[in-house]
Each structure stands twice: as C-alpha cells, then as structure tokens.
Amino acid sequence: MKKQGKLLIIGIILFAGCMRTPIGMVSPLLSNIQQTLGVPAGLLGSITTIPLLCFALFSPFVPQLGKRFGNELIMFFAVLVLALGNYFRVFSTTFLLIGTLLIGLSIAVLNVLMPVTIAQKYPQRVGVMTSVYTFSMTLFSALASGQSVALADHVGWQKAMQSVSILAVLGMIFWLPALRNIHKSKTGKRTGNSVWKARGAWYLSAFMGLQSLLFYTTLTWVPTILVSHGMSRGQASQLFGLMQLASLVTSYFVPILAYRFKRTRGIILSMAVGFLAGLGLLMIPTASVSLTIVVVVVLGLASNMAFSLAMALFNIKTDTSEQTAEISGMAQAVGYILAAFGPVGVGYLQQLTGSWNLPLILLLIVVVILTLAGLAVDRSRTIFD
Known part of the structure; x- marks a missing residue:
C-alpha cells in the first residue's frame, strides 16, 4: 500500500474517533458543566439531544454538498468546524449550545460521507476498512466516556473536553492526502431512482x-x-x-x-x-x-x-x-x-x-x-x- 494510503487510514481512524467522543464524554461531566457555567437543569438534556436533531435534519442535505464540492473536502471542513465548536463550547452556556450545534452538524456530515469515502478510496477492501472505521469509533467513545472523569480530575473538565479538538486537528493533518484526489459527481441529469x-x-x-x-x-x-x-x-x-x-x-x-x-x-x-x-x-x-x-x-x-x-x-x-x-x-x-x-x-x-x-x-x-x-x-x- 502506498504511503498516502497508509496516512489516510490513520486519518480515517482519527476522524472516526471524533464521531461519538464529543457526545459520549459529556454525560459523565454534566455536574461539572452545570456547576461551573451555571447551566439551567432544563438545558442539560439538550446537550445530547441537539446533536441527534442535527443528524436527523441535516443528513439528507449532506450528499448534495459532497456532490458539489467533493466528499473529502466537505469532511475536512466538517472536522475543522467540529474542532472549533468543541474547543469554544466550554467558555459559557451560550458557547456550549452553539458549540454543541456545530458539533452535531459536523458529525452529521461524517456519518453520511464516511461510508461513501471508504468505498471510493478502498473499493477492494470495503469490508475491512468499514471494520476499522466502526471499531475506531467505538474504541475512542468507550475510552472517552470511561476516562473523562479521571481526566477532568487531573486537568479540569474544560481541558478534558477540549482534548477532542486535538484529536480532530491530528485527523485533519493525516487527511491531507485525501484532498489530492477529490471525488465529485459528474455533472448532468440525475440518473436512477430516488x-x-x-x-x-x-x-x-x-x-x-x-x-x-x-x-x-x-x-x-x-x-x-x-x-x-x-x-x-x-x-x-x-x-x-x-x-x-x-x-x-x-x-x-x-x-x-x-x-x-x-x-x-x-x-x-x-x-x-x-x-x-x-x-x-x-x-x-x-x-x-x-x-x-x-x-x-x-x-x-x-x-x-x-x-x-x-x-x-x-x-x-x-x-x-x-x-x-x-x-x-x-x-x-x-x-x-x-x-x-x-x-x-x-x-x-x-x-x-x-x-x-x-x-x-x-x-x-x-x-x-x-x-x-x-x-x-x-x-x-x-x-x-
């Protein structure tokens, strides 16, 4: 396998690691968030509900973005938005809600386009690469939800949550090879059934x-x-x-x-x-x-x-x-x-x-x-x- 292909695999692993972790690590830290930011109890549930609604409402539009600008480029900018939203959401209740919204929109993009990109980049190894993707997503989520409290005790809950942004930035670096070969749909009349x-x-x-x-x-x-x-x-x-x-x-x-x-x-x-x-x-x-x-x-x-x-x-x-x-x-x-x-x-x-x-x-x-x-x-x- 070419060096670019190996780097992209690391990018896929790191991107997958960002797809559940920003949501999964929040639940164990809810009391810390509420005490520090003074978030009303009624808004705490929205921290997990907002991303799910983003997935539901935004997912149907993601394929069109991929067709127009290229799946690889859209995913790269989605992770950039995720990194920024995740980093700034620890500063106030307003930033928390806005950051959570940005995270939800970003993950909606990754949810839809990751299976497509894997099929395009690794057509002969789709099964194995899908396994790598789902395994990485599950592993990072399990580690984050299991260790978020311990990490927060050592560095503070804000830095614990912001650590996901580091993961996202690293993923963007390893994703750069994918930007050299962006897949766009051919222009013209749509074929096939809806x-x-x-x-x-x-x-x-x-x-x-x-x-x-x-x-x-x-x-x-x-x-x-x-x-x-x-x-x-x-x-x-x-x-x-x-x-x-x-x-x-x-x-x-x-x-x-x-x-x-x-x-x-x-x-x-x-x-x-x-x-x-x-x-x-x-x-x-x-x-x-x-x-x-x-x-x-x-x-x-x-x-x-x-x-x-x-x-x-x-x-x-x-x-x-x-x-x-x-x-x-x-x-x-x-x-x-x-x-x-x-x-x-x-x-x-x-x-x-x-x-x-x-x-x-x-x-x-x-x-x-x-x-x-x-x-x-x-x-x-x-x-x-």
Whole structure:
C-alpha cells in the first residue's frame, strides 16, 4: 500500500474517533458543566439531544454538498468546524449550545460521507476498512466516556473536553492526502431512482432508525436501571464501561463477515437473540454482579452488531457511491429522529409507571420489528430491487 494510503487510514481512524467522543464524554461531566457555567437543569438534556436533531435534519442535505464540492473536502471542513465548536463550547452556556450545534452538524456530515469515502478510496477492501472505521469509533467513545472523569480530575473538565479538538486537528493533518484526489459527481441529469421512493430504502432506514433508538436508549438508561436494582453508582459505571468495551468485538468482525457473505440473515438473527436476551435479563431486579456482567456484555455485542451491520449495508445494498451517499443520508435522517424520541419516551414511561418493566417490554417489541426490517433488507440484492 502506498504511503498516502497508509496516512489516510490513520486519518480515517482519527476522524472516526471524533464521531461519538464529543457526545459520549459529556454525560459523565454534566455536574461539572452545570456547576461551573451555571447551566439551567432544563438545558442539560439538550446537550445530547441537539446533536441527534442535527443528524436527523441535516443528513439528507449532506450528499448534495459532497456532490458539489467533493466528499473529502466537505469532511475536512466538517472536522475543522467540529474542532472549533468543541474547543469554544466550554467558555459559557451560550458557547456550549452553539458549540454543541456545530458539533452535531459536523458529525452529521461524517456519518453520511464516511461510508461513501471508504468505498471510493478502498473499493477492494470495503469490508475491512468499514471494520476499522466502526471499531475506531467505538474504541475512542468507550475510552472517552470511561476516562473523562479521571481526566477532568487531573486537568479540569474544560481541558478534558477540549482534548477532542486535538484529536480532530491530528485527523485533519493525516487527511491531507485525501484532498489530492477529490471525488465529485459528474455533472448532468440525475440518473436512477430516488432512494426516497424505494421500498428497500425504507426498510433499511427503519433498520437504521430502530437500532439507533435501542443504542441511545440503552446508552442513556442502563446505568440508572442497574442502580435501581441495588448496585452502587461505581459498580454501574464500571459495568457500563464493560458494555461499551464488549461492543468492540462485533464492531470489527461484523462488517468483514457481512461483505464476505453478502447475505446477512445469520448476523441479524444473532443480533436479535442478543437483544432479546440482554433486555429480558435486564428486567430481573438483581444486584448480582455475575448476572449483570452477562447482561451488559450481551447488550454491548448486540447493540454494536446492529450499528456495524447498518453501516455495512449502505455499501452492500447499493451499486454506486452516489446511491450509498443518498441512502446513508436518508437512513440517518429517519434513524436519528427515532433515536431522539427513544431515551425521552422510555424515561417518561418509567416515571409514569414507576417501573422499568413496561419500557423494557416495549424495547423488546422494537427488537422484533428491527429484526423483520433487517430480514426484509437482506432478501434483496439492492435497496432498489
């Protein structure tokens, strides 16, 4: 592999590291942020909600930006905006909200264009490079959410959060080789059908959306559920970190297997069993560490199995990079709308009933629908068939 190709791989790894980390490391630092900046309690939830809404509302427009200016250039400037927004958001409540908005818009660009760029730069190694991308995103997010409090204790929460900007700048440096060969769509009349009119695209969007809902809902509430079962906050935090680390396994192997075999029925059914077992066991009100380890590991594996498969399907179920960009934009728009309602809806139901059983039962129903959507996608060669 040429030197430029090796440098670009590092750029992809670092860019992927910026795609969850600015959001994932905020939750453990919310109390620090509130005490220092005096952020009203009602606005704290918006720090995680704003990015999800940005993903939903901005994703459909990203493919057009890529077509006009080139995917590589748009991604480079998106990471620049992310670095600036992340750096300045620690100075005041106003900067916090504006910076979070900029971060959300930037990650929306990366979410949509990363699968496309990987397919363009590494057409013979799409499966492996998708695995590198999803693995890196998961690893950096797990490390950030697990170590953000410790880092904040040593250097202060502001510098801890600003450290993501360093990661972004390093990624931009290694991304420079990509700017020498920018991919733009050919001018002229659009060919082919719109993804918004393809039944398969809606199945894939439903799969993306429902897995996003499950991911962000478990990300938000699993620690709280474990505490309600009688565990200490320290134990819940450690087990939550284990859940994210367990997901590293599927984040690497699932894209490779999906590309090798093309038919993904086995992966989808394994994901369904994992979700059903993990959520079902989570309904048992026990403080048993051994049982809870099983629960969080199974949930972590299933959750990232679904996400990694969704990322792989964007390329597997399309024939051109333009189609990949369009279904990525559509699926992520639909997906993150659903994701934004998941944590809020589950929290509301828990308050209404005083129990986690009904919310978890509804999530089990979501798993069934997710599985059916995935199997529907798997039946066709492309989303347009």
